[in-house]
Amino acid sequence: MLLSSRGVKDYHMDFYTLLLLENEQITPANRGWHFLVSGELPNGLEIISETHALKVGTTAPATLQEFTGQMLVKLPEGAVLDRLDFIRIIPKSSVA
Amino acid sequence: MKSVRRVTQVLEVSQAGAIVPVDLVLPSEAKECFGLQAIVTGLFPEVESVIDFGELSVSFNGRESHPIHQLVPYESAQTRQVSTTRIGLLPLSTPLVSGSPVTGFYRDLGRQQEPFTPYQVRISFNLITE
Numbered sequence: 001m002l003l004s005s006r007g008v009k010d011y012h013m014d015f016y017t018l019l020l021l022e023n024e025q026i027t028p029a030n031r032g033w034h035f036l037v038s039g040e041l042p043n044g045l046e047i048i049s050e051t052h053a054l055k056v057g058t059t060a061p062a063t064l065q066e067f068t069g070q071m072l073v074k075l076p077e078g079a080v081l082d083r084l085d086f087i088r089i090i091p092k093s094s095v096a
Numbered sequence: 097m098k099s100v101r102r103v104t105q106v107l108e109v110s111q112a113g114a115i116v117p118v119d120l121v122l123p124s125e126a127k128e129c130f131g132l133q134a135i136v137t138g139l140f141p142e143v144e145s146v147i148d149f150g151e152l153s154v155s156f157n158g159r160e161s162h163p164i165h166q167l168v169p170y171e172s173a174q175t176r177q178v179s180t181t182r183i184g185l186l187p188l189s190t191p192l193v194s195g196s197p198v199t200g201f202y203r204d205l206g207r208q209q210e211p212f213t214p215y216q217v218r219i220s221f222n223l224i225t226e
Contacts, residue, residue, distance in 0.1 A: 006160045046115070050165050051155050053201040055115045068162070 008091045016088035018073065020081055029070040034086040036065035044076030047084070101126070101225050107202050107217040109150075118154055118200040122221060126192050129156065131185040131222035136170045138215030140208055145175040149207050150217065154200040157193045164188075164200070168217065170207065185222065192223075 003011060016034060018027060036047070036054075043057035049067035067086070075081060103123065107116045122129070134152050143149075149170035155162040164186065171179065202217050 005158060048115070048203065051153055051159060051162055051200065053115045053153070053203055055113075058111075058114065066159070068159070 003089070003091075008089075010092040012090045012092060014088055016086045018071075018084045018086070020073065020075060020083060023075045023077075025073055027071045027073075030090065031069065032088045032090045034067040034071065034088050036067070036084065036086055038083070038085045042076060042079035042081055045079065045081065046072070046074040048072040048074075097226070098127075099225050101223045103221045103223060105219045105221075107219065108214065109202070109204050109217060110214045112204055112206050112208060112212045114204045116202045116217075118152075118198065118202060118219065120198050121195060122192060122198060122223060123225065124194045125225040126194075126223040127226050128192060128224040129188050129190045129221050130224055131187050132164060133185045133218075133220045133222075134166075134168045134202075135218045135220075136168060136215060137218055138213060139173055140170070140213055140215075141172075142209050143170060143172065143207055145172045146170050146207050148205055150205055151203040152200070152217075152219070154198060154219070156190050156198055157196045159199060160193075160196075161190050163190055167205075168202070 041056045045056040047054045047067060049069060049071045051068040052066055054065055073084065105118065105120050107118065109116055132154065136149055147169045148167045150168040152164065152166055152168050154164040
């Protein structure tokens with residue numbers, strides 16, 4: 001439903017794990033849509049993408065946390081979190 | 097009959113680094129967004145004019161269309177007085193699906209020094225309605 005309403009007929013789907021090795025890191029740029037599946041996130045964690053930004057504890061939670069393309073992840077001081085998990089969907093180009 | 101209408105959304109920014117969601121539904125008679133303007137309203141005597149006061153991302157039609165991801169500038173009162181130009185309208189040509197949400201976010205980029213002064217960002221959508 002979510003994909004068909006955007007005109008996506010074919011896509012690649014996988015799980016994407018972002019290992020948090022530093023307090024601030026940027027993912028490679030791509031055309032993917034990332035749906036956050038990790039729970040129990042520390043207060044102050046920021047995930048900022050091209051279309052959506054989340055700051056845990058201050059931003060009103062949406063039902064679906066969807067991030068598009070490149071992401072900037074900022075861990076607050078003292079937070080213990082070593083990974084973030086997403087379902088990633090990359091639309092495939094359709095050939096007429 | 098086609099006409100032009102402007103819809104304004106005001107975002108309240110209450111702390112440094114704040115992330116404020118953009119979430120609204122434009123009038124169902126709006127058929128196209130042909131321009132968008134984002135203006136920081138507030139006076140911060142300690143801040144010079146900067147081009148990167150905040151960051152704005154806006155998607156239309158349930159994120160199907162994402163024409164805007166840009167920096168939002170701040171013009172100090174002094175600059176505003178002597179400037180011959182005003183922060184401009186970003187031209188768009190985005191067809192709108194009736195009743196679909198406009199989503200996105202504004203992020204403060206921490207250009208104010210302590211203490212932080214809360215401010216507003218006015219986002220104006222210029223629409224063609226039918």
